[in-house]
Amino acid sequence: MTAAVIPAAEFAYLAELLRRESSIVLGADKEYLVQARLLPLARKVGAGNVGELLTQVRLRSDRATIQSIVDAMTTNETSWFRDNEPFAALHSTVLPALLAARSAQRHLRVWSAACSSGQETYSLAITLQEFLPTGWTYEILATDISGDMVARAQTGQYSQIEVNRGLPARMLVHYFTRSGAHWEVAPALRRHVQFQRLNLVAPPPPTAPFDVVFLRNVLIYFDIATKKTVLRHVARLMRPDAWLFLGAAESTIGVDDSFRRTPAGRTFAYQLNLAKPPEKG
Amino acid sequence: MRALIVDDSRTMRRIVRRIVEGCGFEAVEAGDGQAALDAIGAMDRPPDLALVDWNMPVMDGLEFVSRARAQPALRAMTIVMVTTESEQSQIVRALAAGAHEYVIKPFTADSMIDKLALLGLVPNGASL
Amino acid sequence: MSGIADSTLEPSDIDLKEIVDQVWESYLDPDGTAPLVLTGTVPEKFDATGSISITGPWHGHVVVATSLGAATGAAAAFLAMEPDEVSEEDVADALGELVNIIGGNVKSMLPPGCLLALPHVVVATGAVSRWPGATRICELCGQWRGEPVCISLWHEKREG
DSSP, X not given: OOOOOOOHHHHHHHHHHHHHHHOOOOOTTOHHHHHHHHHHXXXXXXXXXXXXXXXXXXXXXXXXXXXXXXXXXXXXXXXXXXXXXXXXXXXXXXXXXXXXXXXXXXXXXXXXXXXXXXXXXXXXXXXXXXXXXXXXXXXXXXXXXXXXXXXXXXHTEEEHHHXXXXXXHHHHHHHXXXXXXXXXXXXXXXXXXXXXXXXXXXXXXXXXXXXXXXXOSSGGGSOHXXXXXXXHXXXXXXXXXXXXXXXXXXXXXXXXXXXXXXXXXXXEEEEEOOSSOOOOO | OEEEEEOSOXXXXXXXXXXXXXXXXXXXXXXXXXXXXXXXXXXXXXXXXXXXXXXXXXXXXHHHHHHHHTXXXXXXXXXXXXXXXXXHHHHHHHHHHTOSEEEESSOOHHHHHHHHXXXXXXXXXTTO | OOSOOTTTOXXXXXHHHHHHHHHXXXXXXXXXXXXXXXXXXXXXXXXXXXXXXEESSSOEEEEEEEOHHHHHHHHHHHHTOOGGGOOHHHHHHHHHHHHHHHHHHHHTTSXXXXXXXXXXXXXXXXXXXXXXXXXXXXXXXXXXXXXXXEEEEEEEOOOO
16 A cells, blocks of 8 residues: 555545544645554555545545544654643743742642653653753652553653654663663653542642643543533642643633633743732742 | 665665655665765765664665764755664764664654654644 | 563563564554464474574574565565565565564663674575574564464574
C-alpha cells in the first residue's frame, strides 16, 4: 500500500469532521500527518489508502470508524513535550512571571492533572529543572484517573520507541539511563514528582494550591456539565495568579467564566478572574 | 527542501524515504558515508537534511558526520543519526561529532516526524 | 530492573522479547494484528537466516532464522509492498536490516566497548548458521502469519 495523495474533497471532509468532532483545526499543510495517522486504520478496515478510507466514511457515515479517525488524529499522549507550544510558553512566559512573583518562597508547585503514562509529567520536570535558578525548588503532583497509568508512570521506565517520540537526544542522554532494553528517568527528576490516582470529577482532596496546572486533552471527553465540575475543582486548587494549560482543542470559554484566556508564548493559557487582589506570601 | 538518506540497507532507505517524502522533502539516497559525500559534491546545492546510519561499509556514519561538519558549505545541513546504536555513550559521541538529533532504530513514522518537528523541518504536529 | 543477571550481564529471553516486540510494533505489525506468537517449537529447517556478529569484550551472534514465506512477508511489511512484488534482493536486504536492528539493541545491553559487524544473510533451504564453540543464551521461536521465525542470541567464549 502506498501513500496516495488524498483528494482535496476528502481532505476537506476530514478537516470539517475534526472541527465538528473535536474543535481541532486541520491545516492544509498537514497531509503528511494525516497519512501517518490514518494509514494503519485504512489498512485495518480494508481501504486501499487514506483517501479511500475517507470516501467510505463520508458515504456511509459509520459512527465507529468516524470515532476511530478522530481518535487516531487527536490521540498523541505518548509524546514528550507534546504539542511543544505549552512547554515553550512555560519557558518563555509563565516561569519568568512566577520567578518574579515567588521570589520570597523560591518554590513552585505544578500539577500534571492527567498524567497518563507520565511523559507530560517528566517533560514538565525537565523544563523546570533547566529553567529554575539555583536555590529554587519545585514539586510536581501527577494524577490520573487510571490506577494502571499512575503505576506505569511511577516506574519512570520507557521503551526505545517511547523515548524516540519527541524527546530531544540531548535530554535523553542527560535525564535518562539505559536499563536493559528500556530507558529509566533519572532520580534527579523523579525525586520532584509524586504520583497519585485521582478522579477529576470528584471533589479534590485538600492540598496546597498550585502555580501551574496542565490539564490537557481531558475536557474534550466530557459533556458540558462535567466540564464545569472539573474546572470548578481545578480553579479551587489554583493560586490566584496560577496558570492553567488546556489541550489545543479545549477552552474554558462558554464553560466557566471564572477563567480568562491569557496569551502565553505562541499559545494561550487560562488564569483566574479575581474579585480580590492576589494573596500575599 | 532536500533530504539525503545515508544507509547501507535499501530497505531502511525506502522506509526513511517514504516518511520524508510524506513531509514534502525531495529524497536522495546514498549507501555509505563516502557515497554520501560524493553525492553532495555533485549537487547544485547541499541537502537541507541528512539522515545517517552509523554502521556502514566504506565510511561509517560517525566519520561522515565529522567530515561533513568540517565543510563550511555544509554548515546549514541538519544531521540526524538514524541507527540501531543505542548506548548512551554512542548518542553522546554522535552529538559531540555534530549530529543535531538521534533516532534509534526501531522507530515509527510518528517518531521520525516528531524529531523533524523538533528541528523545525516540518510544522509542529501540535494543533494539527 | 529487566531480567539481567548481575553476574553475566547477558540479555535474557525477556530482554530479547522486549527488543523484538519493538521491531514488530515499528515495522512488521504496526496495527497490532499480526504479532509474533511464541510457540517454543523449533522447526527442523529454515529457508533463510540473517546473522550479525558482536565483537569486543563480549563476543557472539544474533540470528534470525525464518521460512521463505516469513522472510518475504517481512520484506513486504518493511517496504510497504505486496509479498508478490518483493524481489529476492529485497528479502535478503530486509532480513539483514532486521537482524541489524535487533543486534544493535542487544549490543546496548552488553558490556561497553562492543562493536556491531555488518549483517550476513543466507537464503537457501536448510541453511543454518553455526559457530563451533558458541552457546545459545536465548531464543525466541514462534509463528508470524503462520510462518516459522526463530530469533536467537549466541555467546562465543574467546581467549585473550
